[in-house]
Amino acid sequence: MPGPPDGSAAEGGGRGGLPRALSGLTTRGRSFLAAGAAAGVCSYLLGQPDLLRVAALLVALPLVCVVVVARTRYRAAGGRRLTPTRVPAMSQARVVLRVENVSRLPTGMLMLQDRVPYVLGPRPRFVLDRVEPGGHREVSYRVRSDLRGRYPLGPLQLTLCDPFGMCELTRPFDDSDTLTVVPRVERLPVVRLGGDAPGYGDGRSRVLALAGEDDVIPRGYRHGDDLRRVHWRSTARYGELMVRREEQPHRARCTVLLDTRRTAFPGEGPDSAFEWAVTGAASVVVHMLQQGFTARVVTDTGSAVPATWAMGAAGGGGEASEAAGVLLDALAVVERSEGTELSRAHEALRGDTEGLLVAFLGELDEAQASSVARLRRRGGTAVAFVVDTQEDGTAVEGPLRVLRTAGWSAVAVRPGDLLPELWRRAAGVDARGTREAAR
Template sequence: MTRNRGNGGRGSLRTAFSGLTTRGRSFLAAGLAATACAHLLGQSELLRVGALLAVLPVLSVLVLHLGRSRVAASRGLTPERVVAGEESRVHLRVENTGRGARTGVLLLEDRVPHVLGPRPRFVLDRVEPGGHREVSYRVRSDLRGEYPLGPLQLRLTDPFGMVELNRSFSARDVMTVLPPTETLPDVVPGGTGGGAGTPVRTTAAFAGDDDVIPRGYRHGDDLRRVHWRATARHGTLMVRREEQPHRERCTVLLDTRDSAWEGSGPGSPFETAVGDAASVVAHLLERGWSVRLITDTGLELPGPGTRPAEGTAGTGALIMDALARVDHSEHPDFAELAGVSAPPGDGLLIAVLGAVRVGHHHDLERLRTRHSFAVAFVAAGQREEMVERRQHRELREAGWTVVPRQPGTPLAEDWSRAAAPPTATDG
């Protein structure tokens, strides 16, 4: 749960007087008129009445103007990252930080994007000194993205209805709506590492006993790993180095070119593609893989210019947040992929593609040569059937395993197809 706290500016006294309501302006006008008549007619009783009518709205303005600086507000979001279609709850807390008087009636309005629903409005009773009031509302979106919440608008009124003063707090929050993901079968295309469930294997640091470079014994080392020959040579306990873990690697390519996709909004092919990429990333990260995301724009996460993420969870949050923000690009091809750094060895390449123009697969072919196995999930129905067949044939000739993504087909089915051994009809 995040919590932002803010104190809005008090504003000028002139601005405060502009908050006079119709009743307040009427009282002030009547008081000034009565005072003028009393002066002309010499009526002291009318002068007192006029003074009372004129002073009451002025005092209300001064009290609210001085008192509204004692009101503080905070907003909490639980949770701040949700999957599309899920709800998050926003908590608002208003405090009277002063020690003198109670506040007037408070009218709250929080600014939210229209996609999250109507603006929530609340009426709060007067808050005693040192007290607070809490309210909450729910927000949800069926479309991924980052949505700003705030600023909070506060309207204060006096008990007589003479003045209404508006106040805006500066604190804002961001609600991140992640793309929905599917649960995929525990298999891996290409058979890398023997399956998605066993992504980490250990490799001996050196080939044979004579090649081992031992290190000094440390407290807690297993005595079964003592290297006796080195111990005799150095005159102190020496142990064999630990086996070096090796994590399977996967690069996920998301095609964001606007020319490659038709339609937009929930359920569109592009949104399905973003969900497919998120599903693959989540599936492999859960099984301990080292995963990175690239796009046709040259985006690379984690990349050389990216702050290192803390473990799998940090990498997953980094990539998923990027998938929540990703949008169509104006790039006509995949030329920007040339600037993407090469992986530190063989690995799996998963591409989620839209329509690739015939004869424009060369950049994808070069990317393919950097990896040991490559699968292209290509959205079907974006072009004429014969054109799509030629696209698929060119990708296969470039070394890709092509899996057409038919609308409405769960990714789990196509993921299993990609992991199955090729048949004579696949090519």
């Protein structure tokens, strides 16, 4: 017999005694008791014995249901299977609930209910018919969120009720799961980024893996080593054949600066400028990881997301997918900051002397733009996407001029712009793949 879905299993039952069963009277059951009591009083006041029989029936029916539910003994195991556990925003995930009767007696009618946050949709409820001993039932529902974040699912609640709906007993299970809604990732074209820095010469393009210098410490010769790698000076010194160590690859780096200042991004919701910036940062880091770069995200607060570099692999292999998952999980819970300056980001990136720098920025004044402009290292490549918060486009003219003068490839982002096109524009490439003339 197949086991329950992945996740912790729990047991439930109708045990709890008469006091617990009485507290589980439904509105219908309480109404029957009230009507029976009223009929009994009327029977006494009016002297109608037939009305007393009706009162006894109205009172007895819910009480009998309470006794039946209280004496019901069953053991049920429940579980949940969430597929997948990580979904992009505006995508659906499927939840499968499984209830198994592990007792020797059949159950009555059961009501299954799962707790979900309101942003994922209405709370799912299912009515299950009688479950035979050793049998199980599976039901499923779908959840969808337009907002990124981590959302708890559960605990699962199993409600035992009588056929007349007079009494219900709810027993929660102790299992729960977490659905992670990550930012959407847009596929970016493979282009060669480069910046022109006035006074510094042409910017250098970063390759995927640069061959480093040989390790100066030789090692002993091993069968199969290339004789061309024999280190003759060490061989003469130690009296045995020594070879140079293999070249150690040096990975190119990419840092994505994400501006999270609340004052820099007006508006709320999944279509806001800030959510566009988070989506852009997620798309760039995933793209660079697939190209073999090591990548990280740094916010205006100076904190890295995650705290260490994520290592990619050319071709988007398993290593790149795992690293991308770590970054996306971290970006799923990035919130807006209450800061107004970018000085902490400048301090966090002060020690970086190499690698590609991509910034997603909100509203800037020229002083803040000058602070960002100093983040670009001599001869390095830096790209900035500045969100235009004004419809006339005048808000970004000054910051763009400051960034471009410092050698940045700065692009204004306006409502409706597509990130792949902006990525090409930052590299100076048009939609046909030809390089545009420098402006």
